[in-house]
Amino acid sequence: MKALYYPGCSQKATARGYEESLLAICPEIGLELEELDDWNCCGTTTVVAVNKVLALSLSARNLVLAERRGRVLVTPCPSCWLSLTKAHNLLTDPDGGELARQVRESLAAGGYEYKGTVEIRHLLELLVDEVGPERIQQRAGRPLAGLKVAPYYGCQVVRPYAAGGDDPDDPQHLETLIRATGADVADFALRSSCCGGILVATRPEVCYRMSGEILDAIRRAEANLIVTPCNLCQVTLETVQRKTRKLLGEKMRLPILNITQLVGMAMGIDFDTLGIDRCLVPKRCLREMDKKRAGAQAPAA
Amino acid sequence: MSNVRIGVYVCHCGSNIAGKVDVKAVAEFARGLPGVVVARDYIFMCSEPGQELIQNDIREQRLNRVVVASCSPLMHEGTFRKACSRVGLNHYLMQMANLREQCSWVTLDGEAATEKAKALVAGAVGKTRFLQPLNEREVSVKQAVLVVGGGIAGIQAALQCADAGYKVYLVERKQSIGGHMAMFDKTFPTLDCSACILTPKMVSVGQHPNIELMAYSEVEEVGGYVGNLRVKVRHKAAYVDHDKCNGCGVCLEKCPARVPNEFEQGRGQRRAIYTMFPQAVPNKPVIDADVCRFFTKGKCGVCEKFCKNGAIDLKQQDRISEVEVGAVILATGHQVFDAEKMPRYGYGKYPDVYSALDFERMVNAGGFSGGEVRCADGRQPEAVGLVHCVGSRDQNHLRYCSQVCCMYSLKFAHLIKEHTGAQVYNFYIDMRCVGKGYEEFYDRLLEEGVRFVRGKVAEVSMHAKHPSEEGKLIVQVEDTLAGVVRRIPLDMLVLANGLQSRDDADSVGRLFGVSRNQNGFFIEQHPKLNPIGTPNHCVFIAGTCAGPKDIPHAVAQASAAAAGAMTVLRQESVLLESIAARVREEVCSGCRTCLDVCPYDAVRFDEEAGRASIDETMCRGCGTCVASCPSAAIEGRHFTDDQIESEIEGLLMSFADWRPKEKEEDQASESASVVT
Amino acid sequence: MEADVRYEADLDPGFLDEIASLPEGERIRHCIQCGNCSGMCPVAPMLEHSPRRIFAMIRAGLKDEVLRSLTPWVCSSCYRCTVKCPADIKITDIMYALKRRAIASGTLPEDSDAHRFARLFTEGVCKNGRTHEMGLLMRYMAFHHPIAMMKQSGLGMRMMAKGRMPLFAHKISDRDHFRKMVEKALSFDEMEPGSSEGGAL
Ligand code: SF4
Numbered sequence A: 001m002k003a004l005y006y007p008g009c010s011q012k013a014t015a016r017g018y019e020e021s022l023l024a025i026c027p028e029i030g031l032e033l034e035e036l037d038d039w040n041c042c043g044t045t046t047v048v049a050v051n052k053v054l055a056l057s058l059s060a061r062n063l064v065l066a067e068r069r070g071r072v073l074v075t076p077c078p079s080c081w082l083s084l085t086k087a088h089n090l091l092t093d094p095d096g097g098e099l100a101r102q103v104r105e106s107l108a109a110g111g112y113e114y115k116g117t118v119e120i121r122h123l124l125e126l127l128v129d130e131v132g133p134e135r136i137q138q139r140a141g142r143p144l145a146g147l148k149v150a151p152y153y154g155c156q157v158v159r160p161y162a163a164g165g166d167d168p169d170d171p172q173h174l175e176t177l178i179r180a181t182g183a184d185v186a187d188f189a190l191r192s193s194c195c196g197g198i199l200v201a202t203r204p205e206v207c208y209r210m211s212g213e214i215l216d217a218i219r220r221a222e223a224n225l226i227v228t229p230c231n232l233c234q235v236t237l238e239t240v241q242r243k244t245r246k247l248l249g250e251k252m253r254l255p256i257l258n259i260t261q262l263v264g265m266a267m268g269i270d271f272d273t274l275g276i277d278r279c280l281v282p283k284r285c286l287r288e289m290d291k292k293r294a295g296a297q298a299p300a301a
Numbered sequence B: 001m002s003n004v005r006i007g008v009y010v011c012h013c014g015s016n017i018a019g020k021v022d023v024k025a026v027a028e029f030a031r032g033l034p035g036v037v038v039a040r041d042y043i044f045m046c047s048e049p050g051q052e053l054i055q056n057d058i059r060e061q062r063l064n065r066v067v068v069a070s071c072s073p074l075m076h077e078g079t080f081r082k083a084c085s086r087v088g089l090n091h092y093l094m095q096m097a098n099l100r101e102q103c104s105w106v107t108l109d110g111e112a113a114t115e116k117a118k119a120l121v122a123g124a125v126g127k128t129r130f131l132q133p134l135n136e137r138e139v140s141v142k143q144a145v146l147v148v149g150g151g152i153a154g155i156q157a158a159l160q161c162a163d164a165g166y167k168v169y170l171v172e173r174k175q176s177i178g179g180h181m182a183m184f185d186k187t188f189p190t191l192d193c194s195a196c197i198l199t200p201k202m203v204s205v206g207q208h209p210n211i212e213l214m215a216y217s218e219v220e221e222v223g224g225y226v227g228n229l230r231v232k233v234r235h236k237a238a239y240v241d242h243d244k245c246n247g248c249g250v251c252l253e254k255c256p257a258r259v260p261n262e263f264e265q266g267r268g269q270r271r272a273i274y275t276m277f278p279q280a281v282p283n284k285p286v287i288d289a290d291v292c293r294f295f296t297k298g299k300c301g302v303c304e305k306f307c308k309n310g311a312i313d314l315k316q317q318d319r320i321s322e323v324e325v326g327a328v329i330l331a332t333g334h335q336v337f338d339a340e341k342m343p344r345y346g347y348g349k350y351p352d353v354y355s356a357l358d359f360e361r362m363v364n365a366g367g368f369s370g371g372e373v374r375c376a377d378g379r380q381p382e383a384v385g386l387v388h389c390v391g392s393r394d395q396n397h398l399r400y401c402s403q404v405c406c407m408y409s410l411k412f413a414h415l416i417k418e419h420t421g422a423q424v425y426n427f428y429i430d431m432r433c434v435g436k437g438y439e440e441f442y443d444r445l446l447e448e449g450v451r452f453v454r455g456k457v458a459e460v461s462m463h464a465k466h467p468s469e470e471g472k473l474i475v476q477v478e479d480t481l482a483g484v485v486r487r488i489p490l491d492m493l494v495l496a497n498g499l500q501s502r503d504d505a506d507s508v509g510r511l512f513g514v515s516r517n518q519n520g521f522f523i524e525q526h527p528k529l530n531p532i533g534t535p536n537h538c539v540f541i542a543g544t545c546a547g548p549k550d551i552p553h554a555v556a557q558a559s560a561a562a563a564g565a566m567t568v569l570r571q572e573s574v575l576l577e578s579i580a581a582r583v584r585e586e587v588c589s590g591c592r593t594c595l596d597v598c599p600y601d602a603v604r605f606d607e608e609a610g611r612a613s614i615d616e617t618m619c620r621g622c623g624t625c626v627a628s629c630p631s632a633a634i635e636g637r638h639f640t641d642d643q644i645e646s647e648i649e650g651l652l653m654s655f656a657d658w659r660p661k662e663k664e665e666d667q668a669s670e671s672a673s674v675v676t
Numbered sequence C: 001m002e003a004d005v006r007y008e009a010d011l012d013p014g015f016l017d018e019i020a021s022l023p024e025g026e027r028i029r030h031c032i033q034c035g036n037c038s039g040m041c042p043v044a045p046m047l048e049h050s051p052r053r054i055f056a057m058i059r060a061g062l063k064d065e066v067l068r069s070l071t072p073w074v075c076s077s078c079y080r081c082t083v084k085c086p087a088d089i090k091i092t093d094i095m096y097a098l099k100r101r102a103i104a105s106g107t108l109p110e111d112s113d114a115h116r117f118a119r120l121f122t123e124g125v126c127k128n129g130r131t132h133e134m135g136l137l138m139r140y141m142a143f144h145h146p147i148a149m150m151k152q153s154g155l156g157m158r159m160m161a162k163g164r165m166p167l168f169a170h171k172i173s174d175r176d177h178f179r180k181m182v183e184k185a186l187s188f189d190e191m192e193p194g195s196s197e198g199g200a201l
């Protein structure tokens, strides 16, 4: 499958491992990505607090660029996915009203026009619906049997719209993929609670409490690692995990991976290529995780 | 009594009885009582298998008496009576002991409950030993219905019975039928005009060949017995011969005496000769003798002069008529709470504080202001407040929710916005919008931009504390949702008066043998399963006399009451309870004491013989005469002396060697002291 | 919350209409004050004014308190409230609208500088077309939380060591057209004119 690729700003920085692993697994799963040329920041939840027309125009410009190159636009970032979707919805809504008019005018000022033909997909739904768990299973040369993985969705991939028609109250996309890698699912209550990531700079104490509760739930579920489709959640949980001794009275050192990294691991791709080495936990924790795999423990008898 | 063979049946009632009472122990105990040949316990005695249990024993064990120890006879006496008579046992030989309402439900301690249950069973067994078979008598039912009250409920009930072909007497105290609904402007939540939907029904009542409308009349006396009630109705003197009057209305224009118009809540005027409103049914006026100049000053007679039909009859007197009916529907309605009882709301003090009915008339095009919503000084209000729960949900006044005020306040809010465009504030405690389309109506009002402030209005004053409050009515209220106390200046305030029982509900209830709950509303036979019936099998209740309710519910209840009344009539005959008093003539001294005490007028006196006797059709078996007779000449059948004595013996016997358990603390301290 | 009685004249009863006139505020009048949003909200337990109460305050016309409230700034954009509101109110989006109003009118909470973060973020995007996380954090933290920045420097260093904190901002190439679009967008202002801190960046 061919698709245009909108990385979003953090894939080039804090979430580099997410992008690296995505690009690494693409050939295996038959995904041909073409990075959108000259894309800009989607505006995320922050610009909208300053100027709504600007926020929507920022997202819309990316849609314009995508429309010039193709149809399907995929992004791994839930927040980008939501921002792009909101802009698309507004500009394709016959009742878009004054706001839509203002956004269109702004676009026009830059010589842009959006016709509304782009199909925006989040990477997670693409992996489940287009690639499919069977294909991932087939390609999983080093299945992850023996690992117990906590599926952590975060917010915006399930709310306010659930990507790929997943059930917002009981999402299953991550579980489907985890099972396809041969790993076990660690069930815990706060799968789609908010990590508070957007508050990490402005209200760190609030963010720590929110992420701390999630980490606590994962600890109780006895997971070996955490997997998430959200770049912001990934970095937030990593950051807060460094404070678990203070927050929870016990140090947690779980690898926190992006979903593409988990899939890549199952395919036997090395940690370096997958950007797993960029995790903030000490390398030894990653090695320990790797050793827990059934295959690793009992080499061909 | 050697040939008495009693079966005792102890019901678990699921866990209702068995959860507290040791039913096995009670059955075991019953087995030892004199005359008892079999005693059983069973999970549901009222079920088919439960009844069969009893019937089999009657057949196989040749029982001639049965005691069922279960729930209240109000619930299942009929069930078990029928079960017995189906296998040939006279049903007066079946006695119930109430182990549920009178024992398990009201006793906390299981052991004490079991002892009490034993006593109740022993009492019932004691009585049963002396029971005698009695025969019921069948009497025919009068084929007419009396409906008391001509509001929407009475109208509905009357039309329903009349349409089904039954003769109906509809008694209305006022000049016209219509009740409160005739005063309303619009009805919630559909906002259709109240008069437009009501008046066609009023007209039908007036014209219906099966309905005899007795307006300006009151029920004076009720006698008779089930299915055969004799009702005396007082027709108040109208001073107008309604047979001659053609309703032309000339007199209404010519009459010089004016008084505040009650229908307009005293805000407009009417004449001494009046109809309540233009669409009144009957559309024939009456003269209010209290204000008529002819009666107060002794001269006038203008109406008499102008009436072309010679219908004015200033010598008319009250007239009493008597009707015989098989069933009665009480639809006597409610009255509104008097807001002057809550002086802090300023009703009666500030001219721009209105009651709900004031407002209904104000906003009604036919009302005192011609439908203009205006302040007392004629200004159009810019801010109007609606105070919910005036009197309602208040331990100091009406303890209950009046059920309609939230909705009619929403209706008012809509009408005020529509008429004036004013800012409208609803001050509410909870929004209770339970009915078809009601929540949707609330949602519509939210959309219309009506302000909602959750909080009971603390006080209303004109004492300005801020320049913006000068000359305004100021409402002080906690906005409990925003967490601030607010002062809101208004031009007009409308109070949502609660609904309460009528001042005369007590005497009406007495007349028909219907009792009232703690709030004064008539009590239904069963709150869930028979919300229209009363313990008096041919008397039904409908509408707000049974509790606050809105129009659709009043109409539904009225239809149900009509069905109930027609069911009584359709049966054509009823069985009369044989439980009646009987005078043993040989003992009667002729003192006449019983004549005075009987509440049902059932005692006759044979002057020649000098002896009293009892009309069994009238007697309801209350026993008052039995107790009052100084010569002990009267016997209450089914409650004879030996039956009651034996019952008491039974009750006491089981307590002979039972002592109440020591309190637990006492026991604990006792055992503690043993240890030390 | 002030303990004093509130005079209607000091309130702004038009505030509700103001919010209701925004596309996201369309259904705000339908709020039945059920509190579902507050029960759902992960940050409500840490707030003085729960989301439900914010709506009650908007309704009461407590504009100043609402705009000075921390609630919109502590809202984590998790959308839990929005998806379950029985009145179908776009709560999260209204929180953004409140932030915009607060910035535009300069009516800001005392103990928060989240609005500055938002402005720095927006400025960065307007300039480069992309977000430069490191630069943004440096500017925000250095100006507003220098001490906290030192405490967090370990994390920053580690991120950098892992190659997750590029030092230099990436800029888009077609900045010319981009800037025109941005300028046009910034010229649209849903706030009333004459607002203090709002307008062009
Ligand atoms: S959930 Fe919706 S209706 Fe309920 S209080 Fe919150 S905003 Fe209002």
Ligand code: SF4
Pocket: C037, C040, C041, C042, C043, C044, C051, C074, C075, C076, C077, C078, C079, C080, C081, C082, C091, C092, C095
């Ligand atoms: S979106 Fe904001 S207000 Fe709504 S629940 Fe999440 S944090 Fe609370």
